[in-house]
Amino acid sequence: QKEVEQNSGPLSVPEGAIASLNCTYSDRGSQSFFWYRQYSGKSPELIMSIYSNGDKEDGRFTAQLNKASQYVSLLIRDSQPSDSATYLCAVNGLVDSSYKLIFGSGTRLLVRP
Amino acid sequence: GAGVSQSPRYKVAKRGQDVALRCDPISGHVSLFWYQQALGQGPEFLTYFQNEAQLDKSGLPSDRFFAERPEGSVSTLKIQRTQQEDSAVYLCASGQGFSGANVLTFGAGSRLTVL
Numbered sequence: 001q002k003e004v005e006q007n008s009g010p011l012s013v014p015e016g017a018i019a020s021l022n023c024t025y026s027d028r029g030s031q032s033f034f035w036y037r038q039y040s041g042k043s044p045e046l047i048m049s050i051y052s053n054g055d056k057e058d059g060r061f062t063a064q065l066n067k068a069s070q071y072v073s074l075l076i077r078d079s080q081p082s083d084s085a086t087y088l089c090a091v092n093g094l095v096d097s098s099y100k101l102i103f104g105s106g107t108r109l110l111v112r113p
Numbered sequence: 114g115a116g117v118s119q120s121p122r123y124k125v126a127k128r129g130q131d132v133a134l135r136c137d138p139i140s141g142h143v144s145l146f147w148y149q150q151a152l153g154q155g156p157e158f159l160t161y162f163q164n165e166a167q168l169d170k171s172g173l174p175s176d177r178f179f180a181e182r183p184e185g186s187v188s189t190l191k192i193q194r195t196q197q198e199d200s201a202v203y204l205c206a207s208g209q210g211f212s213g214a215n216v217l218t219f220g221a222g223s224r225l226t227v228l
Contacts, residue, residue: 004155034216043204043219044156088155097169099144099211103155 003027004091006104014112019076021107023089026070032092033065033072038106039085048074079111115139117220119205125226126195134190134223138207144215147180147190148204150222156204162188163211174199195227 005024013019021035032051036044050056050063050072062075072091076083086106093100118137126132138145143164148156149172158172164185173180177196182188192199202222208215 006155008153043221045219046216049216090155099161099163099215100158100169101146101217102158103148105153105155 003102004089004104006087006089006107008105009108010110011107012110012112013079015079015081017079017111019079019083019109019111021074021076021087021089021109022071023073023091023104024071025089025091025102027091027093028067028070030091030093031098033063034090034101035061035063035072035074036088036090036103037085038088044088076109079109081111081113084109084111117205117207117218119203119220119223121223122221123224123226125228127228128196129194131191131193132195132225134192134203134205134225136188136190136205136207136220138186138188138205139218140186142207142209142218144208144211144217145182145188146206146208146217147188148206149174150202150204152201159190159203192225195225197227200225200227 003026035048038044048063050065056063060077064073088106089104090101145162147159150156160180161169162182177193179191202224204222205220206217208217
């Protein structure tokens with residue numbers, strides 16, 4: 001089982017809709033969770049981090065964490081064509097290598113004008 | 114510097130050649146990581162430095178891969194006797210701290226194509 005799982009997509013939503021991206025992880029000991037956005041041919045850039053159960057909002061983005069179910073999600077409200085990118089979920093590693101970020105393979109989001 | 118700088122941005126190598134990829138992290142950042150990203154995949158961990166110490170090299174695919182950060186700033190990833198399966202984007206990332214909550218900033222990457 002891959003340590004961080006994401007649906008590869010593409011997830012296609014119309015402009016203005018809510019895009020919902022999901023991620024599950026296998027290590028119950030993980031403490032830090034990140035969402036990175038990667039445009040085609042570019043490097044990943046951090047858009048959200050979350051460390052405790054519940055929701056964390058930042059502008060149009062909301063990250064949701066449920067440690068009991070081992071999933072983390074990202075909601076993008078009022079989606080714009082400029083949000084079209086691959087979204088990478090990243091989780092810190094096991095206790096003895098907590099510095100290490102483990103990435104999922106990413107979900108490609110397409111926002112249709 | 115303002116961001117993480119990587120060079121070269123693009124490298125084409127013939128199979129069997131040696132290559133060296135350079136990473137200049139954000140000034141003062143303690144942590145430095147190398148990741149490998151194949152097309153359509155997420156970044157895969159290669160190695161981790163805390164200052165000049167290479168604390169984890171468990172992700173290096175073979176002994177043809179070698180990384181160093183001798184003075185705790187610039188890092189070089191060297192690949193000897195390149196193979197076609199080494200073709201990928203090599204990403205460098207740096208972070209201020211070294212805990213699990215450390216936020217990483219990525220460079221633009223070095224795209225390696227092995228013919």
